[in-house]
Amino acid sequence: MQYGILQFDDPQPDTSRKILHVDMDAFYASVEIRDQPHLKDKPVVIAKHPNLTNGRGIVTTCNYIARQYGIHSAMSSMEAYKRCPHAVFISGNMKHYQEVSNQIRAIFYQYTDLVEPLSLDEAYLDVTINKKGIKSATIIAQQIQQQILQELNLTCSIGISYNKFIAKIASDYHKPFGLTLVTPEEALMFLERLPIEKFYGVGRKSVPYFHDKGIKTGKDLANKSLEELERDFGKMGHSLFFKVRGIHNSPVRPTNERKSIGKETTFSQFLEFEPQVLEIFDQLTTKVIDKMQSKGLKAHTITIKIRYENFETINRQMQMKIAFDDRVLAYEMVQNLWAIHGHLDYRIRLLGVSVSNFDNPDYELIRLNLES
Structure with missing residues (x-):
């Protein structure tokens, strides 16, 4: 694969870090199923039943069984009900989910103080230098997975790489209960094979515009010049030009201000x-x-x-x-x-x-x- 040549003053990839992106699997639904084991083999939807809201309401999330019926986050609860009338609808308990999230983060802090939460169910961890003195980020990821499973009876998927962008994509690569390592040597080939919609930040509404420009994969994206991407997609195009080359040097920010x-x-x-x-x-x-x-x-x-x-x-x-x-x-x-x-x-x-x-x-x- 031929990538455009980076200029001398362009950013270069910082491959010195060891970054994890931990993403809980169907978090809210998994907490409900854990607390109510009889739901284990049933489709579970986190939304108030549409019969109780005159058809109003939307799906917050659902378990993997419900996803087999085409149900997904942000779908109307009425549409979810039409697709799977026998699904179990649960309005959800955000206070409880926050409590469980705090328990998960307590596990993270046993390994590193460099934790950047993105939401209740996902976070970045920089484990380059960690409290356990473990050199392998993969071993740390395995230990975190097993500790969350054993202590909280929940599963997570973890992406491991040298930057946040690749780690986040990797965490979604083998779900549920997956673990995906992308080394600096593997990064370009990994990104080349991805559909454009898998690039974090490219939303569903944006995908048709990328396709119109002949960009369907990471390989297509990498074959575009910086000038072309900036012209067609502005600052996003500038960012993606470097990201598809494995360059994203943003550090894990543990003191991210809540805004x-x-x-x-x-x-x-x-x-x-x-x-x-x-x-x-x-x-x-x-x-x-x-x-x-x-x-x-x-x-x-x-x-x-x-x-x-x-x-x-x-x-x-x-x-x-x-x-x-x-x-x-x-x-x-x-x-x-x-x-x-x-x-x-x-x-x-x-x-x-x-x-x-x-x-x-x-x-x-x-x-x-x-x-x-």
Whole structure:
């Protein structure tokens, strides 16, 4: 495979690090199945049953049996029900999932303090220098897998490589309970064989535009010049030019600052009817998603805030395995949270919507010229 020649001042791959990307397998569903063993051989969907929400709601995640019916994250719960009427629908318990996530991270910290959580169920670990004094990153990955299985009765898949980008792709390569090592010597061939949609950051909506430009695999991507990729895909094209060459030198950031984007409004005349509430939520969601998109971000978590006339305040959130930046999906999530947690026993004096738990943005969203 012939790659374009890197210039002297271009970044070079830092192959000195040993990076793990640990990704829990169908995390929320797996926790439910662990806690309720009779669910083991049944399709399990983390979403409130559509019969209880007048058809509203979306799937947070599901187990691998449910995925055989074509069910996936962000699908409407009604569509999931149509595809598998006998599935077990569970509304989910985010507080419990957070507790289990903390137990998993406690295991990570037994090996290294360089832990960068991406969401409740995945994290990067830099084990180049580790607390166990183990030279092999593969042995550390195996020990983490077995420790999580033995102590928490849950499985994870782990990608191992010299940078975060390749490690994240590798963790998805052999699921569930997989372990995939990509060495510096293997990296270019590994990336060359990947479909373009497997490159972290290339969303489903972007794939047709890559195909239109003749880019269906990593090999196709590597055959494009930097100028071509920047012209067609902007900063994302610049980033992918180097990533397909195995260059992504971003360090594991253990002190990643928790950030959010939110909007809330207080009413001089309190709300007392559901159509008013939903209209305001729609407006707030639109403003928040527009702001998030303008920053080139995608979030895993959306939160609603409700303050009643008696000053009772509730904050409820929903977390998605797949990061989102779509307004329609975000509003469906907000509606779902309201349907489950909201009430009009008292009038409402404040509503708020926020998004958080962002993917680490290495580049901004593609800005496509649809007229060309």
